[in-house]
Structures are given as C-alpha cells and as structure tokens.
Amino acid sequence: MLTKRQESILKMIVTEYIKLAKPVGSKLICDKLNCSSATVRNEMMQLEELGLLEKTHTSSGRVPSEKGYRYYVDNLMELKELSGEEVYKLQTVFNNSGLELSDVLNRSLEIISDITSYTSIVLDTKSHDNKLKEINVVPVNNEVLVAIVVTDQGIVENKTMKVSGVSLEEVKKTVKLINDLIVGTPIDEVSAKLEFEIKPVIAKYVKQHEILYNAFYDVFTDISSKNVSVVGKNNILKHQEFNDVEKINDIFSKLDDKNMLENIEEKDNNINIYIGHENKMDPDVTVIKTNYKTHKDEGTIAIVGPKRMDYDRVVNLLDYIKKQIEGD
Amino acid sequence: MLTKRQESILKMIVTEYIKLAKPVGSKLICDKLNCSSATVRNEMMQLEELGLLEKTHTSSGRVPSEKGYRYYVDNLMELKELSGEEVYKLQTVFNNSGLELSDVLNRSLEIISDITSYTSIVLDTKSHDNKLKEINVVPVNNEVLVAIVVTDQGIVENKTMKVSGVSLEEVKKTVKLINDLIVGTPIDEVSAKLEFEIKPVIAKYVKQHEILYNAFYDVFTDISSKNVSVVGKNNILKHQEFNDVEKINDIFSKLDDKNMLENIEEKDNNINIYIGHENKMDPDVTVIKTNYKTHKDEGTIAIVGPKRMDYDRVVNLLDYIKKQIEGD
C-alpha cells in the first residue's frame, strides 16, 4: 500500500511525463511538494522497488513503468469535464440527424483523432437484435438482380447480384422459400441458417440452386459482416516513441490487418484500458476501448496511442461518445 | 547530343544507382567498360555539365539528376518481358472472371505494389459511354426507398434513399418524370441535367419536390463520382529516400488527400512518367501512370515511388495491366 505522499509523487511523475515526454527528476517534484529533493528521491527509490517507476539509465529521472501507469489509471486518475471546444466540435456531428450511425462514429472519431493526435478504430456490426424481416429481389436485366434485405429494426441493405442464365421463375421461387423459412432469424445467424436449413430445401425445389444459393450467401455474409475502419492512422507519426521507421512500419502493418483488428472487440460494458503488454496489438501502445450498442448496431470503438497517453482525456471522450450514441 | 559512350555511362549510372542507392563512382563503371577510370571521370564531368548527373558532395560519386532520369527513360531504357512469376501472379486475378473491374484493378495493383515495393493509386469512374437507361425505385417502408440506376452498358448501381413523409404517388410521379427526361443522358452529365432541366419540372408537378430532388441528386452524384483508392501505402516506408518521419508524414498526407489524388487523372493514352518536379504530387517521387478505358469504366492507374525507381519494370507492369483490362 502506498502512502499519500508516494501516491502524489507517482501521480505527478505520470502526468508530468505524459506532458513533457522526458524522464522526471526529483527537483521538479520537490518544487511542487513541501519537501526537499532528497526526500523525494527516497520515495522514488521505493516506488522503483515496487516496480512502479523505471530509470532509463543510472542517473536519469524516473519514467512510469506499465505497472505505474496501471496504478495511475486504477487509483489516481481524475476525470475532468470535457472542454467547451471539445463538446462543441463533437456536437456538430451528433446534432446532424441526417447521418447514419456508422458515419456518426467515423466523424466523431475523426474529431477525436484530430484533437488528441491518437488513432481510432471502429468495429461496427449490425446488432443481433436485428431480425430479418424480408428479402426482396428486383430483376434488372438478364444477368443482374438487386437484392434488398430489410430487418425489423429498419435497417435496409442492398446489393447487386450477378446470376446469369437463371429464369425469373426460379429466382422468385427461391426468394419465397427463403422468406418463408428465414424471417425472424437474427441477422448474425442468417448465414448459418441459410447453409444448413435452407440450402437443402432450395436444392430440392430449384433447378439452378447452386448459382442462386451462392449469390444469396454472398449477400448475407456481406450484410452481416463486421465493418472495420481506422481513423487518423498518420497520427502514429506524431509521437516521439514511434520515431523510427521500423516501428512505424510495424504498427501500420498491424493497423492494416483486419484479422488483428477484429480481435479488439470489447464485450465488457465499461471503458477499458490496456497498457502495453496488456493489449494484444503492440507492447508499445495503449489501447482504450469500449463497446456500444443501439437497437440497430453494435460494436467497439478504440483509441490507440503511446503508453504515454493522455488517459483522462481519452476516457472522457470515449465515455461522452458512448453515451451520445447509446442515448440516441 | 551524347556520344555512344556517354550514353552507356549514363545508363550504367542510372541502373546501378537504382539498384544500389549509392552514388556511383568511376571505378565501378570502368570495370565494365574498356577504359580507364580517368576517362570515365572526364565523361562524367561532361555529363554533369549537361545537367544529367549530380554529385552529393565534391568528392562523391555521381547520382542521376531529374534530367538524367528523363534522358534515361526517353532514350536508354529497354523494356524487357515480364518474368514468368509476375505474369503468373497477375493472371490469377485476370483469370478470375467473377470479379468486377474495380476489384480486378485493386487486386492487380496490390500484386504490383507487393512485388515492386511501390505504392499504387487507382482512379476509377464510370465511362461516359454509359448512358442512363432507367431508374427504378423500390419502396421499402415509410422512410426508405431503394433507388436502382441502370445504364445502357449494363452497369447497375443502387442506393438506399431516406425520404420521410413523402407519398408513394409523389415518388412514382418523380421517377416517371426523371425517366422521361433523362434517359440517354451520359452518366457524367446527369447531375447537371438533373439540376438545370429536371428540377424545375419536378418543382412544378411534385409537392415534396425539395426532399425528392435532394435524394435523387445524392444518388446520382454518388454514382457518377470518382472512386479513388491507394494500395500499398506502407511501401513508402521501405525506401531509404523516405526514412525520416517528416517526409513520411508529408507523403502520407498527400496520399490521403482525395482532392490531390483526383488530379492525377491521365488523359493521354500512353504510359507516362513524371519524374520529381514533373509531377504535382511531391518533388521527391516519380509517378508513372496511364489511363484505361472499357465500355463500362475508365480511369487512371498510377505507381508512385522514389525517383530512383525501377522504371523499366513498372512501365512493363502497367502496360501489361492496361492491355489485360482493355482487352477484356
């Protein structure tokens, strides 16, 4: 257990290091505290023994360790209000009622990336509250159909299908079969249901079932699939901890890797912080993320930055966005 | 006018510098030529006076100037055949008949970016051979319509429109008006026509004309708009000429700037090379680009890399892709 004074020293070192990115010496601290630098040094030594602080070399100031950051975010961090400017900028997005949720997410995270210099990730899926209401197929010409899929939550998605050499009769028959069997199925179970329950039925009653099945399968996987986007990737370049080309390449590759990004999904309903080795992405970054859920969509929003991240601010911003989205 | 020997020296310096990225000295050249290094040095001096070569400092080897590269690509470059492996990889894309053109472009440029370590840009538009054939609107519920636009070349695009509080009657009336007036219009003129010829008519006959006009305007601008994509952006990081964070940030910002990218459009039917200051993007890069045109689509494909670029190879690859696309 830390003493009051140790805590306030740790807190100062963390906030100061986040601000200035330079190891923090005892002098800086003792100016703000009513005690001498020697006292501070003794305390620092103890904090180092506890694994909360580190030195970059024998005679340098102290830098928070991952454990130090962890202690900070768990016990010391204070959440302030957002600034008026921040709120104002974000409200321009939330007040724009014409936007789809995915656009709202993207734009608000653009703003966050912009004002914080960090990178954001959005992982968006249709909420599995969505149940299929109907599918509708409009023939355009001999080769092309447009499939329109509607859910009970009012999501409408459409996609052109290429199916050559299939008669309109067959198409209509297939659509009717699918509609009869699949209405009411949660959107994320449609693909499976299509494969195991509907495919056999279509195969029985429809001649060109292969072609039609494949086309519909594509449509449904497309509609229910996860949507990943990364915003403000170039901000990685702004942090001194990522100032060598190797490292940049490394992180950029990870940010481009859809498979890796799909793993950031957050189930927990809180705002969670993963510092350095706590996250699966890269030991040199911190990931702060939270999920969101509306009746139409659900997913995860995440902010990625150096471990020396402005924790308070990012948590506040994410919290604000989450509430805005879910409140709507 | 350069002598035969000067040309071969210039050619060697360019190819050698492209390969090794180090200033080329006289010794390297004279080993391959039947003459002494002193002779080579004299020739080099002349080539430098002509502005074809440069030195990085007084006693360094020579590096091609932009003018030197220009002379090389205009007069000295030899186009070899693609390697079997290159052809093989690309053919996996071109043989996949299920792909849309835009996918073919993206995938083949991914391959090119991959094997060359350069970055590719695709600028894709519907060909203005496309004339509007019909629009079709499917009502989904009170708020949502799906608009389907078909061109005489067989392109089908669809988009959901949100129009609340408009009666189905009015929608149908509008669609009929648009269809009557606009069929046969080249796709890239539709927006203008909609605004100046059709808007007044709708305004006259349709009650909620504002809402409907705006919705259709969005649909058409979306459909006829340019589609820009950048492939292999991280490859920028692989070249030693871009190994400082400033420069990387600079180039990345440019590659993210849709407005800037739309300017790369190439009208000319050749494969054109823009070295350093010859291109509008960045004085430290070379852009090699060509247009392509099918009855459905047209646009530009471009390869971006350092000035010290493997010109022969990139030209060959672009040429191959252009022919494949246009041949189909």
Add this chain to the structure above:
DNA sequence: TCCTAGCACTCTAATTTCTCGATTGCTAAC
C-alpha cells in the same frame, strides 16, 4: 587528339575524446 597513370586534394562517415549538466545515491547532521 584522345587516353591514361599518378597524385594531391576533398569530403563523408565512422570512431573516439572531451565536456557539460542533470540527476542520482549515500552519508551525516538536524
């Protein structure tokens, strides 16, 4: 007239040395 061997000169890049200042840990006194 063209070519080339030879040589002094130049400049970079890498290595070493030196210095300054920030910061520490320790000790002894308060």
Add this chain to the structure above:
DNA sequence: GTTAGCAATCGAGAAATTAGAGTGCTAGGA
C-alpha cells in the same frame, strides 16, 4: 523522518581524428 551536501554516473552533444572512397588535374604516351 527529513534534509543539506557531495561524489559518482551517465547521456547528449561538440570537437577532433581517422580511413577511405572518389574527384580533378597534369603530364606523358598512343
């Protein structure tokens, strides 16, 4: 428990040194 004082440590940057690659020029030879 706190603090003043002090020697010790180390990095960052400046200055000096060195090695080597490459040049330009000159003078003699084909």
